[in-house]
Amino acid sequence: MISAHKLLDIPFHASPNVGGVMQASPSAVVIHYTGNESLSGTVNWLCDPQARASAHVVIGEQGELVQLVPFNHVAWHAGKSQFQGRSNFNRFSIGIELVNPGKLTRVGEQYCAWFGKAYPKSRVVRAKHQHASETGYWCAYTEAQITALTRLILLLKNHYPIQQIVGHDDISPGRKCDPGPAFPLNALRRQVLHIDRHTADHEDTCEQEKDGEVIASQLNIRDSINGKERRGPLQHGQKLVVLEEEAGWYKVQVQETGWVKKEFVSIRDPQPEKDMQWLA
Numbered sequence: 001m002i003s004a005h006k007l008l009d010i011p012f013h014a015s016p017n018v019g020g021v022m023q024a025s026p027s028a029v030v031i032h033y034t035g036n037e038s039l040s041g042t043v044n045w046l047c048d049p050q051a052r053a054s055a056h057v058v059i060g061e062q063g064e065l066v067q068l069v070p071f072n073h074v075a076w077h078a079g080k081s082q083f084q085g086r087s088n089f090n091r092f093s094i095g096i097e098l099v100n101p102g103k104l105t106r107v108g109e110q111y112c113a114w115f116g117k118a119y120p121k122s123r124v125v126r127a128k129h130q131h132a133s134e135t136g137y138w139c140a141y142t143e144a145q146i147t148a149l150t151r152l153i154l155l156l157k158n159h160y161p162i163q164q165i166v167g168h169d170d171i172s173p174g175r176k177c178d179p180g181p182a183f184p185l186n187a188l189r190r191q192v193l194h195i196d197r198h199t200a201d202h203e204d205t206c207e208q209e210k211d212g213e214v215i216a217s218q219l220n221i222r223d224s225i226n227g228k229e230r231r232g233p234l235q236h237g238q239k240l241v242v243l244e245e246e247a248g249w250y251k252v253q254v255q256e257t258g259w260v261k262k263e264f265v266s267i268r269d270p271q272p273e274k275d276m277q278w279l280a
């Protein structure tokens with residue numbers, strides 16, 4: 001329920017980092033990630049005048065909501081922004097922050113956030129950001145977050161003329177990466193707005209890495225599928241990570257990357273991906 005532009009029964013922590021009342025009812029929603037691991041830390045920071053930033057709502061990993069700014073007031077979440085003929089999205093959009101670490105870095109067998117925390121492989125999504133040329137590792141949003149977010153936007157749609165859901169990276173390309181390729185924006189748009197993404201060829205596609213093991217006695221590894229042998233063969237039992245599959249070959253990572261004949265690699269069953277169900 002929304003009353004006086006606030007969610008009822010949801011904690012409200014007023015942020016001082018706000019503009020005035022919007023000149024018209026909000027007509028867009030901008031999705032962000034926090035780039036950290038903590039709902040309370042995010043709320044504290046966005047309520048600190050030094051942050052000079054805010055959002056209307058923050059959603060934690062368990063789907064908990066905290067509101068910081070009434071929906072008819074300008075929050076400072078988008079910054080310099082432009083998309084489909086409109087600019088300065090703070091003026092007419094509702095900003096929603098999802099607690100998520102953002103891009104992860106592979107360190108040995110671990111996937112670490114910029115602040116050092118390691119995330120389990122079940123949360124790791126390998127995907128290419130719409131503004132990047134290479135795939136990277138991103139942290140999956142939780143099912144609880146996506147459920148809470150979907151319910152919130154459906155509720156907002158009942159109160160305001162919401163016509164558009166965009167990522168911060170849609171409206172501030174080059175400057176912002178959030179919410180990134182792990183966020184199921186197409187599915188959300190289909191479910192809430194009944195429309196597809198502005199570029200129909202950009203689907204929510206994520207590849208899950210698979211662990212494998214060499215089952216041939218020796219296995220050559222190559223730079224490319226038709227390339228020359230690059231170095232001494234892998235031995236039986238060698239553990240590896242399968243990154244991609246193409247034309248009967250796996251691209252694998254051992255200490256370095258190369259291509260091997262796939263019939264000489266067995267794949268271990270991946271863990272069930274509960275958090276990834278919404279990507280279907």
Ligand SMILES: [Zn+2]
Binds near residue numbers: 031032077176
């Ligand atoms: Zn953002």
